[in-house]
Amino acid sequence: EKTKYDNNDVPGVVTGLAWTSVGGDILFIESSLTKGKGKLTLTGNLGEVMKESAVIALEFLKAHSDWLDLEQDVFDEKNVHIHVPEGxxxxxxxxxxxxxLTSLASSFSGRKVKKNLAMTGEITLRGEVLPVGGIKEKILAAKRANIKEIILCERNRKDVEEITADYVKGLKFHYVKKMKEVIDLALEKKTNKKI
Amino acid sequence: EKTKYDNNDVPGVVTGLAWTSVGGDILFIESSLTKGKGKLTLTGNLGEVMKESAVIALEFLKAHSDWLDLEQDVFDEKNVHIHVPEGxxxxxxxxxxxxxLTSLASSFSGRKVKKNLAMTGEITLRGEVLPVGGIKEKILAAKRANIKEIILCERNRKDVEEITADYVKGLKFHYVKKMKEVIDLALEKKTNKKI
Amino acid sequence: EKTKYDNNDVPGVVTGLAWTSVGGDILFIESSLTKGKGKLTLTGNLGEVMKESAVIALEFLKAHSDWLDLEQDVFDEKNVHIHVPEGxxxxxxxxxxxxxLTSLASSFSGRKVKKNLAMTGEITLRGEVLPVGGIKEKILAAKRANIKEIILCERNRKDVEEITADYVKGLKFHYVKKMKEVIDLALEKKTNKKI
Amino acid sequence: EKTKYDNNDVPGVVTGLAWTSVGGDILFIESSLTKGKGKLTLTGNLGEVMKESAVIALEFLKAHSDWLDLEQDVFDEKNVHIHVPEGxxxxxxxxxxxxxLTSLASSFSGRKVKKNLAMTGEITLRGEVLPVGGIKEKILAAKRANIKEIILCERNRKDVEEITADYVKGLKFHYVKKMKEVIDLALEKKTNKKI
Amino acid sequence: EKTKYDNNDVPGVVTGLAWTSVGGDILFIESSLTKGKGKLTLTGNLGEVMKESAVIALEFLKAHSDWLDLEQDVFDEKNVHIHVPEGxxxxxxxxxxxxxLTSLASSFSGRKVKKNLAMTGEITLRGEVLPVGGIKEKILAAKRANIKEIILCERNRKDVEEITADYVKGLKFHYVKKMKEVIDLALEKKTNKKI
Amino acid sequence: EKTKYDNNDVPGVVTGLAWTSVGGDILFIESSLTKGKGKLTLTGNLGEVMKESAVIALEFLKAHSDWLDLEQDVFDEKNVHIHVPEGxxxxxxxxxxxxxLTSLASSFSGRKVKKNLAMTGEITLRGEVLPVGGIKEKILAAKRANIKEIILCERNRKDVEEITADYVKGLKFHYVKKMKEVIDLALEKKTNKKI
Ligand SMILES: [Ca+2]
Ligand SMILES: [Ca+2]
Ligand SMILES: [Ca+2]
Ligand SMILES: [Ca+2]
Ligand SMILES: [Ca+2]
Ligand SMILES: [Ca+2]
Ligand SMILES: [Ca+2]
Ligand SMILES: [Ca+2]
Ligand SMILES: [Ca+2]
Ligand SMILES: [Ca+2]
Ligand SMILES: [Ca+2]
Ligand SMILES: [Ca+2]
Structure with missing residues (x-):
């Protein structure tokens, strides 16, 4: 059974796109903060490479805390938990x-993620977004799940252009090169900060 | 030999439903608190994914301690042990x-769990309850074990409706979407707080 | 070569019953306390499930320290070592x-275990004793080893009743439901506290 | 798909040369520093030997902090993260x-790495650069990726001299014996220190 | 090549007896103490069960420090290293x-071990010595290595009595039941304490 | 390609002899000290037994710090890194x-190692040097690499005497029994202490 998009009405919840042996699917990345000492906890039956993505995302945010108007101390005073459901x-x-990255940026800033938005892309420590595979399957899954906007790496543009136009009708694509663009596109304007 | 429901007359003990290769069964989740520093201990021959459920449940409660009128400090001043018998x-x-989640909520609040109640469902960090498999087998096992009420995910309603009416006679189902609903349904009213 | 009962004349030494591929046998559980910080050390070539039993027993005693008139602090000020000989x-x-459980209760209270007593049973965190397998083989081994009294779970009574009367002649059985009953049956009255 | 050289306009990003079963390729080593206690984090799906290189590089820099005008304390007050993209x-x-080594030297000094430069070579704890394999494949990959200068171990000079002259046209080679030469060749002059 | 007895002229060095697929052999257990915090380090390519013996020996000595006139604090202020040569x-x-046990007792007390003495036997936490296998092979190896006295478990007496008298001529056997007997037999009288 | 002797002009670098499936070779052991808390780091793709040698060497030096006129505190105030190149x-x-052992003694004392010297031998915790295998292959490799003096265990003397005289012409052998002899033979006289 394919997952359906579900209003992400809590900060820290972001819709991603996955590509499995049985086709594309959407998935949710959830993060939450509790009082603590900077420990990162990862759950959801994640492999080593996926866990590394979380480490990179958190380290990157620490090094660029000014982008979200965060004080450096907040990273030492919170424990971070990232979960990917369907254990x-x-x-x-x-x-x-x-x-x-977007999930953590959302949790730390208290800014929610735009509705009906999904995304997929590798991150680096220097702030670049790298292309990923399975674009066609991921996009079809996103459409079925009622996603309206998708963020992809600029270098994945060619993969979208190869898809029959009908299949992508009604979807808006954002092609990015830098991780900062993702955050700016994905997070809603700040209203009342939560943490 | 199938396990029978046994009065959960101590806070922290909750009846769950399991689905194994030889059919459904009930199981008990037990938790207890001791003076400590917030360490979580898990016993009962549990796999990685089941251990992750415990981590998610505990982190979720920490982030929503107000639901149970708990002070944040309590999580730093207690060690938590979760055991699932039949090692x-x-x-x-x-x-x-x-x-x-219910077991921890019961232990931390000192509120006992309603009698003759069982439950099954995946949790997320954003507070949603997700559907699980083996519903028919679990329900038959619950009935054999003298369970009267069952909490399930709303998205498991269709699985119950496919079961011949006779098999579920005498069982009351509660379909939930949110983890808060589970806690509200499962815990008895507070009388004298234990911890 | 089968192990023989050997006077347990030191607190912390308890005779258990084991069931292996070559029949039943008795085994000794030994525990000792040293000045420390609450660390639990387990030796004797023990598997994960058996190690978990030790963790449950220790956590349970911590949560019920009043049963033995222990002060909570003692658990933080002692290291506990449990060994099961024949490495x-x-x-x-x-x-x-x-x-x-009995071994730890004996070590912490300084009360010795009754002579010629053996026992077998699973423990839970809520204080129940659960039935175990291999009852017939265990009982025959106990008799050969000169055991006089045996503590079993109430739910193992039927396994004893299936054994030819002659085989159990001279053995006294204690059937229990709760872990507190085990401690009360097994430990000698307090004389001079050791720790 | 082969990786292309991408302006390393952030300190800590260095272009290396890799040799895989499908030929040579360039790769990026990225490092970043955050407030911390000297912890080293490694991501990018790295094997044990590659992780050891990072440990050696960091220990070597600590022991030779004077080369970069660094105070010893900086190593205790920063956490270091090294990532190698394409997880x-x-x-x-x-x-x-x-x-x-160059990536760390760049991050700690705040000095960027020269443009269009790539490198490959094993390091030791005594400051020697050791030769590595796959030189021909690595050089061809470097050229395709628009690299202009390459740093190699002096003992790899013979491997370059065996390559048809045409293939290496337009490439400038720096042969080194000591790790200090690498740092002096690779890092731009200090302008404004970042950390 | 079989190991020869070598004067154990340093406290902490004890000759043991081993039984391998190619026959018996002697081995040396060496221990040394350094300023520290009670850490136990084990080297010599040891398996889990042999490592457990070291843990039991150390815990037992801690609990019976009075036997050697040791102050409890010494165990917290020294690191212990046990090595078994021929890595x-x-x-x-x-x-x-x-x-x-003897090696640790020797190191902590500063009392050397008697010359030309070897031993073999399992230990328990309650102070019993248990019998072990391969007695015949071990004794022959001891004789070849110029050992004069051997400490064995009382329950291994029958294994010695089965050996042709000629083979054991010139060897003196000490049969023990308790670990305290081993220490009393093996250590020389105290002269000048070393630690 | 066989490694060549390379002037060990930095304290902490020592030439060892290795025996592999493709014959003998020399290898370098490098160690360096940085400000720290007594942590030992080992790199160079080392197996468990080789790592244990490093632990034994360091513990032995701690216990015999007077041999090198070292204060005990130095071991708590330095981190030690040992690397064996060719990862x-x-x-x-x-x-x-x-x-x-020689590498650590050199690093801690600041005394360099004699030129054109190589060595091979197992160490123990009581200060004995034990014989090792592959002596012939190791010696031939040493000669090819321009080594002039070799330290071996006294019990390896017979292995050297079996080699045709011509092959060992120009090589000077030092046969030792004790680890202290190795240090005295290998280290140059103290000039200016480095650490
Ligand atoms: Ca799904
Ligand atoms: Ca994704
Ligand atoms: Ca059951
Ligand atoms: Ca359940
Ligand atoms: Ca036995
Ligand atoms: Ca038992
Ligand atoms: Ca690539
Ligand atoms: Ca490289
Ligand atoms: Ca030997
Ligand atoms: Ca032995
Ligand atoms: Ca080599
Ligand atoms: Ca060597």
Missing amino acids: ATPKDGPSAGITM | ATPKDGPSAGITM | ATPKDGPSAGITM | ATPKDGPSAGITM | ATPKDGPSAGITM | ATPKDGPSAGITM
Whole structure:
């Protein structure tokens, strides 16, 4: 059974795109903060590479805390938990990188994620977004799940252009090169900060 | 030999529903608190995914301590132990999520769990309850064990409706979407707080 | 070569019953306390499930320290070591649970264990004793080893009643439901506290 | 798809040369510093030997902090994260040693790396650069990726001299014996220190 | 090549007896103490069961520090290192238990071990010495290595009595039941305490 | 390609002899000290037994710090890193023991190692040097690499005497029994202490 988009009405929840042996699917990346000492906890039956994406995302945010008007101390005073639901399904690979980055940026800033938005892309420590595979399958899954906008790496543009126009009708694509663009596109304007 | 429902007359004990290769069964999730520093101990021959459920449940409660009128400090001043009896049987999967959440909520609040109640459902970090498999087998096992009420995910309603009416006679079902609903349904009113 | 009962004249030493591929046998659970910080050390070539029994027993005693008139602090100021002799033989399973509980209760209280007593039963975190397998083989081994009294779970009574009367002549059985009953049956009255 | 050289306009980003079963390729070593306690984090699906290179590079810099005008304390007050992008590809071997050294030297000094420069070579704890394999494949990959200068171990000079002159036209080679030469060749002059 | 007895002229060095697939052999257990915090380090290519013997020996000495006139604090203020030479040979099993106990007792008390003495026997936490296997092979190896006295478990007496008298001529056997007997037999009288 | 002797002009660098499936070779053991808390880091693709040699060497030096006129505190105030170059080659076995001991003694004392000297031998915790295998192959490799003096265990003398005289012409052998002899033979006189 394919997952359906579900209003992300809590900060920290972001919709990603996954590509499995049985086709594309959407998945949710959830993060939450509690009082703590900077510990990162990862759950959801994640493989090593996917766990590394979370580490990169968190380290990157620490090094660029000014982008979200965060004080450096907040990273030492909170424990971070990232969960990817559907624990029965093992998950791996680097393609949830920008989704994890967005989830953490949302949790730390208290800014929610735009509705009906999904994304997929590898992240780096220098702020670049890298292309990922399975674009066609991911996009079809996004459409079925009622996604309206998708963020992809600029270098994945050619993969979208190869898809029959009908299949992508009604979808708006954002092609990005830098991780900062993802955050700016994905997060709603700040209203009342939560943490 | 199938396990029978046994009065849960101590806070922290909750009846869950399991689905194994030899059919459904009930199981108990037990938790207890001791003076400590917030360490979580898990026993009962649990697999990685089931352990993750416990981590999610605990982190979720920390982030929503107000629901149970708990002070944040309590999580730093107690060690938490979750045990699932019958150590000879390996156990895994995400379906004990709401059972673990209820067990922890019961232990931390000192409120006992309603009698003759069982439950099964995956939890997420954003507070949603997700559907799980093996519903028919779990319900038959619950009935055999003298369970009267069952909490399930709303998205498992269709699985119950496919079961011949006779098999579910005398059982009351509660379909939930949110983890808060589980806690409100499962815990008895507060009388004298224990911890 | 089968082990023989050996006067348990030191607190912390308890006789358990084991069931292996070559029949029943008795085994000794030994525990000792040293000045420390609450660390639990387990030796004797024990499998994961058997190690979990020790963790459950210790956590349970911490949560019920009043039963033995212990002060909570004692658990933070002692290191606990549990050893099961005959290191060449791997050992596993939950059935040494009540034996471990009794060993720890004896070490912490300084009360010795009754002579010629053996026991077998799984423990839970809520204080129940659960039935275990291999009852017939265990009882025959106990008799050969000169055991006079045996503590079993109430739900193992039927397994004893299936054994030819002659085989159990001279043995006294205690059937229990709760872990507190085990401690009350097994430990000698307090004389001079050791720790 | 082969990776292209991408302006390394952030300190800490260095271009290395890799040799895989499908030929040569360039790769990026990225490092970043955050407030911390001297912890080293490694991501990018790295094998044990490649992780060891990072440890050697960091220990070597600590022992030679004067080369970069660094105070010893900086190593205790920063956490270091090294990432090698393209997490889907496992990476191993000692040949990224000088690349990792350069990345760390760049991050700690705030000095950027020269443009269009790549490198490959094993490092030691006594400051020697050791030769590595796959030189021909690495050089062809570097050329395709628009690299203009390459740093190699002096003992790899013979491997370059065996390549048809045409293939290496337009490439400038720097042969080194010592790790200090790598740092002096690779880093731009200090302008404004970042950390 | 079989190992020869070598004057144990340093406290902490004890000769044990081993039984391998190619016959009996002697081995040395060495221990040394350094300023520290009670850490136990084990080297010599030891298996899990043999490592457990070291843990039991150390815990037992801590609990019976009065036997050697030691102050409890000494265990917290020293690091203990136990090494079993010939690192190329994997070693395992519980039979070095009394040898490890003696080595630690020697190091902590500063009392040397009697010359030309070897031993083999399992230890328990309650102070019993248990019998071990391979007695015939071990004794022949001891004789070849110029050992004069051997400490064994009382329950191994029958294994010695089965050996042709000629083979054991010139060897003196000490049969023990308790670990305290081993220490009293093996250590020389105190002269000048070393630690 | 065989490694050549390379002037060890930095304290902490020592030439050892290795024996692999493709014959003998020399290898370098490098150590360096940085400000720290007594942590030991090992790199160079080392197996468990080789890592144990490093632990033994360091513990032995701690226990005999007076030999090098070292204060005990230095071991708590430095981190030690030992690296064995050529990370692509897995290395194991106890025969680098005296080489590691010499490397650490050199680093801690600031005394360099004599030129054109190599060594091989297992170490123990009581200060004995044990014989090792592959002597013929190691010696031939040493000669090819321009080594002039070799330290071996006294019990390896017979292995050298079996080699045709011509092959060992120009090589000077030092046969030792004790680890202290190795240090005295290998280290140059103290000039200016480095650490
Ligand atoms: Ca799904
Ligand atoms: Ca994604
Ligand atoms: Ca059951
Ligand atoms: Ca359940
Ligand atoms: Ca036995
Ligand atoms: Ca038992
Ligand atoms: Ca690439
Ligand atoms: Ca490289
Ligand atoms: Ca030997
Ligand atoms: Ca022995
Ligand atoms: Ca070599
Ligand atoms: Ca060597």
